[in-house]
Every structure is written in C-alpha cells, then in structure tokens.
Amino acid sequence: MKHISIIVPNEAVPTSIVDPRYMFTAVNQFLEARGQAPLFKVQLVGLTRDVPLNNGIFSVHPDVLVDDVKQTDLILVPALSGDMKRAVEINRDFIPWIIRHHSRGAEVASLCIGAFLLAATGLLNGRECSTHWLYADEFREMFPEVELIDGRIISEEQGVYSSGGASSYWNLLLHLVEKYTSREMAIQAAKFFALEIDRKSQSPFIMFNGQKKHEDEPIKEAQEFIESNIAEKISVEELAVKFAIGRRHFVRRFKKATNNTPLEYIQRVKIEAAKKMLESSNKNVTEVMYDVGYNDTKAFRTIFKKITGMSPVDYRHKYNKEAAYA
Known part of the structure; x- marks a missing residue:
C-alpha cells in the first residue's frame, strides 16, 4: 500500500488539500469496486491538531502530526496563499520533515504555489520547477538556484514534482495516479472528475532547454x-572525435553533465526545433523533417511521438492556428 501524506500548511489554499485527498480516496473506491484491495493510505499531516485557513473561515484537523509519520511514499505540498515569504516562514517547521522523508525514499510533489515551500527545502536546487505564472518573478527572486520553466504544467525530476498554476494541479494528480496504478485507472479517474486526460499530451508543453549549469566546458x-x-546528421562518434574524448568517456561525461545521453540530446534538440516550425510556419511535416536532419519518415514520427506524445501531424493541427483551419 502506498502511503500518501498531504501536509496541511498554515495559509494553505483549502481546495488544494481537499482535491488530492478526494482523488486518491476515489481511486481506492474504484479499485474496491473491481474487487481489488485499496492501494493508497491517505493522511492529512499537520504541525498542530487544528489548522485555521482563510483567516479562520475554514479549519482543518489533520489525521496525524508530523512526528507521528514514520514512513511515507509521497508527500503532497498544497498551494499556499497570501504573502509568499511569510507563508514559507510560518511553515518552516515542515522543511526538515520533508527533507528527512525524501532522503528515506519518499517522493515529493507541490501543487501550484506550494512550489515556494518545496523550493525552501532545497530539493529543487539545480532542478526544473513549475508554478503559477503570476508568481514567476517572485519565485525567481526568492529561489534563483531553481530553474523555473514558464508555462509548463508538470515538472518531474528524480522523484520531485511540481505543477502549474490553479486547477492544472489536477494534471499532476492524474499523472501520479497513472504512475502508481495504471493508465486505465487514470482514465477512469479523469472521467469521474470530468478532467481532460492525455498524459503524453502534456509533453508538448515542455520546452526543452539543455542543461548547461555545469563546469564541463568541452561538453x-x-x-x-x-x-x-x-539540420546535420550528427553521430556520437563524430562528437567524441571532434572534442578529442574517447567515446565511452564522452558518453559518461555528457550524461553526467546534462542528464541526457548524447543521442537523447541530439533527438530532443531536433524535435524541439521541429515543434517550433510546426507551430509557427507553413511548412508541412516532410519539409520540417528534412529541416531538422531526418530523411526517414517513420523514424522521425516515432521519435517525435516518443518525445511529445503526439504525431507531427496532430501536433501541427493542435498548435498551428492556420493548420487547424486548413
């Protein structure tokens, strides 16, 4: 059974506590209806037994206090409200608890501007993050060591997740349901909650920006x-020779510096360029394919779909206004 801890911060947005609890308990009910055992143990975790929200209009009574939780698999950090510096400060006692359980293997996910409290743990340092677009400048000012990606719905890296603003955190909840159960169960949850689901379709929102915050200059x-x-066909062997590094050593250094193998990096750079052409130009898919260095239609479509979750044609029709009406 997966243990899910939804923390209850002071100044939290009430719906961002209620919604994830509802999501995972509903999935338990779906499983039980199929004759299967429930998968999730969901608990609200607080610093005190009573947490007033919205200036006392609401009050939440956590199931357990932080010191009562000995092990957990997933920590959810709800959205905060009000002044962000103050909101982080009054919830600072959650920070060592989150860090400790993450070090023991727990995954951590923030919803909307819960990213501020997650970032305060240091777990996002050097990693990419999503949050509400309205708070982007303030977030960058408070956490310059975190790479905030504008407009992204979901960021995920090494068991640390964050989501975009407002109701887009439902996409992250569906993503986690699929990860912990199955695609079929995520679809059922999406239908129950009347949500648009296509986990792979979230990929087109991700703008690939190669990791360059490292000190390996040849890489x-x-x-x-x-x-x-x-537009060129670049091989790993050619790169290794060009930069005078043995192939195996080059691959190891490249992966260590960028979190991608050289081949993955080449593919993602080319597909990112293709996405931009499909979004904004009048070129057809074949022309774009040649422009980014592919001449095998099947290979191009396979790699494009692997990275974006959509075929090049579907991507063009979804994001190119002129193509949509063609």
Missing part, C-alpha cells in the same frame, strides 16, 4: 555544436 561546446547544427 558545453558539444551541446552548442548540436544546437547550432540541427
């Missing part, structure tokens, strides 16, 4: 070479 040069030559 940075290799990244820049790839990005400057999207």
Whole structure:
C-alpha cells in the first residue's frame, strides 16, 4: 500500500488539500469496486491538531502530526496563499520533515504555489520547477538556484514534482495516479472528475532547454555544436572525435553533465526545433523533417511521438492556428 501524506500548511489554499485527498480516496473506491484491495493510505499531516485557513473561515484537523509519520511514499505540498515569504516562514517547521522523508525514499510533489515551500527545502536546487505564472518573478527572486520553466504544467525530476498554476494541479494528480496504478485507472479517474486526460499530451508543453549549469566546458561546446547544427546528421562518434574524448568517456561525461545521453540530446534538440516550425510556419511535416536532419519518415514520427506524445501531424493541427483551419 502506498502511503500518501498531504501536509496541511498554515495559509494553505483549502481546495488544494481537499482535491488530492478526494482523488486518491476515489481511486481506492474504484479499485474496491473491481474487487481489488485499496492501494493508497491517505493522511492529512499537520504541525498542530487544528489548522485555521482563510483567516479562520475554514479549519482543518489533520489525521496525524508530523512526528507521528514514520514512513511515507509521497508527500503532497498544497498551494499556499497570501504573502509568499511569510507563508514559507510560518511553515518552516515542515522543511526538515520533508527533507528527512525524501532522503528515506519518499517522493515529493507541490501543487501550484506550494512550489515556494518545496523550493525552501532545497530539493529543487539545480532542478526544473513549475508554478503559477503570476508568481514567476517572485519565485525567481526568492529561489534563483531553481530553474523555473514558464508555462509548463508538470515538472518531474528524480522523484520531485511540481505543477502549474490553479486547477492544472489536477494534471499532476492524474499523472501520479497513472504512475502508481495504471493508465486505465487514470482514465477512469479523469472521467469521474470530468478532467481532460492525455498524459503524453502534456509533453508538448515542455520546452526543452539543455542543461548547461555545469563546469564541463568541452561538453558545453558539444551541446552548442548540436544546437547550432540541427539540420546535420550528427553521430556520437563524430562528437567524441571532434572534442578529442574517447567515446565511452564522452558518453559518461555528457550524461553526467546534462542528464541526457548524447543521442537523447541530439533527438530532443531536433524535435524541439521541429515543434517550433510546426507551430509557427507553413511548412508541412516532410519539409520540417528534412529541416531538422531526418530523411526517414517513420523514424522521425516515432521519435517525435516518443518525445511529445503526439504525431507531427496532430501536433501541427493542435498548435498551428492556420493548420487547424486548413
């Protein structure tokens, strides 16, 4: 059974506590209706037995206090409200608890501007993050060491998740349901909650920006070479020779610096360029394919769909206004 801890911060947005609890308890009910055992143990976790919200209009009574939780698999950080610096400060006692359980293997996910409290733990340092667009400047000012990605619905890296603003956190909840159960169960949850589901369709929102916050200069040069030559067919062997590094050592260094293998990086750079062309130009899919260095239609479509979750044609029709009405 997966243990899910939804923390109850002071100044939290009430719906961002209620909604995830409802989501995972509903999935338990779906499973029981199929004759299966419930999968999730969902608990509200607080610093005190009574947490007033919205200036006392609401009051939440957590199931347990932080010191009562000995083990958990997923910690959900609800959205905060009010002044963010103050909201983080009055909830600072959650920080060591979150860090401790993450070090023991728990995953951590923030909903909307719960990202401020998650970032205060340091777990997002050097990682990408999503939050509400309205708070982007303030977030960057408070946490310059975190890479905030504008407009992204879901960010996920090494068991740390964050979601975009307002109701888009439902997409993250569906993502987690699918991860912990199945695609079929996520679809059932989406239908029950009247949510649009297509986990893979979230991928088009992700704008690939190669990780360059490292000190390996030859690898940075290799990244820049790839990005400057999207129309060329570049092999890993050619890169290793060009930058005078043995192939195996080059692959290890590249992966360590960028979190991608050289081949993955080449593919993602090319597909990101293809996405932009499909969004904004009048070129058809074949023309775009050649422009980014592919001449095998099947291979291009396979890699494009693997990265974006959509075919090139579907992507063009969804994001290119002129193509949509063609």
